[in-house]
C-alpha cells in the first residue's frame with residue numbers, strides 16, 4: 025500500500041491529458057482489450073460506436089497480436105465492406121481504415137495530388153497499394169475528416185472525461201488538444217452543472233499558416249479566463265511516437281534504417297516561437313525522441329539570444345541526452361513526463377532504443393539539474409492515475425531507470441498559484457473525496 029490511512033493532497037494535477045478524447049474513448053468502442061484481431065470481427069457492434077455513418081474505435085496495438093498479422097484494410101473489409109471504418113491506434117498517432125474509408129479520404133488513388141501531399145505517412149503494401157495503415161499527418165487528416173459531433177454529445181464527452189479525472193482524484197488537468205469550441209463548452213459546463221475541475225487549455229496549431237488565427241483565438245479566450253479555467257498557449261506536434269518509430273532519435277531505431285523525423289522546419293519552429301512569445305503566450309512541443317527535444321531547445325536558445333523570450337514546454341520528453349538538459353538551464357522550460365508509459369513501453373524500449381535506453385524517462389536527471397517538470401498520464405493513451413504513476417516509478421527503478429529522488433508527490437501538484445483551491449483526500453490508496461472551491465464530491 026502506498027498511502028495507509030488518510031492522506032490529503034492539494035491541487036492534484038494531471039499535467040498532460042486529452043480531455044475530450046478521454047470522454048469520447050470511454051464512450052465508444054475500445055480495442056485495447058483484444059488479444060487477437062479476430063475478436064474485432066466477432067464483436068457486437070453498438071450504435072454508439074458510430075460517428076455519422078463512420079464506424080469508429082480506439083486502442084488497437086499490433087504489438088499485442090501474432091507477429092505474422094499485418095495491418096491491412098482487407099482484414100476489415102471482410103466484415104465492413106459498405107460502411108467506412110476508422111480505428112485509432114493505442115498511441116493516438118496512427119489510423120487503420122478499410123477500403124471504403126480510404127476511398128472517402130481520397131487516399132486510394134496514388135497518382136492524385138491529395139495522396140502525394142500525405143504520401144510519406146500512407147503505408148503501402150508490396151504491390152505499392154495503400155494498406156489502410158495511416159501515420160501522423162495522414163492519420164490526423166483522417167481523424168479531422170470524421171463527421172462533426174453535435175454540441176450536446178461533445179458536452180457529454182467532456183462531462184464523462186471530467187468524471188474519469190475526478191474519480192482518479194484529480195481536481196486540476198492540463199488539456200493538450202483543446203479548441204475554441206471546447207473552451208466555450210467548458211464555460212457552459214461551469215455555469216450549468218455541478219462540474220468540479222480546473223482546466224488549462226492548449227490549442228493545437230497544425231500548420232504555420234494557421235498560427236495567427238490560433239493566437240487570435242487564444243487572445244479572445246484570455247478575456248474570459250477565471251480561476252477555474254486558463255488558456256495557456258499553442259501546442260505543436262514536433263514528432264511522432266516510439267511505438268510507430270516516428271519519434272526522432274539521434275541514431276537509427278535498432279534493427280532499422282529509420283530514425284524518425286522532426287515534423288517542422290527550423291524556420292517554422294523559430295518563427296512560431298517568435299510570434300507566440302511576442303504575444304506573451306506559451307508554446308508546447310510534443311517531443312518524444314531525444315533529437316527532437318535537443319533541436320527544439322537549441323532553436324529556442326537561438327531565439328532567446330535575439331531577445332525574444334517566453335515559456336516553452338516539452339511534452340513527454342521521453343528521452344533526453346545530458347547535454348540537452350544542460351542546455352535547458354538558461355530557458356524558461358518545463359517538461360511534462362508520464363511515468364505510466366513505462367507499463368506499455370517497457371517490453372520493447374531497450375530492444376528498440378539500444379544505447380539511448382540510458383536516457384529514457386529522465387526524471388532523476390531533470391530533478392538533479394533543477395529543471396521543473398510535472399507528471400501526467402496522456403489520458404486516454406494511458407489511464408489517468410496518480411497511483412499508477414507512483415507504481416511505475418517504483419517498478420522502473422528496479423528495472424534500470426534511474427530512481428527519482430525525493431518525494432514524487434510534488435510533481436503531481438498544480439505548479440501555479442492562480443487557481444481555485446482544491447483538495448483530494450485519499451484513504452488507504454482509495455480516492456475518498458475531492459474538493460474544489462466550495463464544491464465537494466465523495467466517492468466512498
Ligand SMILES: [Zn+2]
Pocket residue numbers: 040041042200402
Ligand atoms: Zn498527448
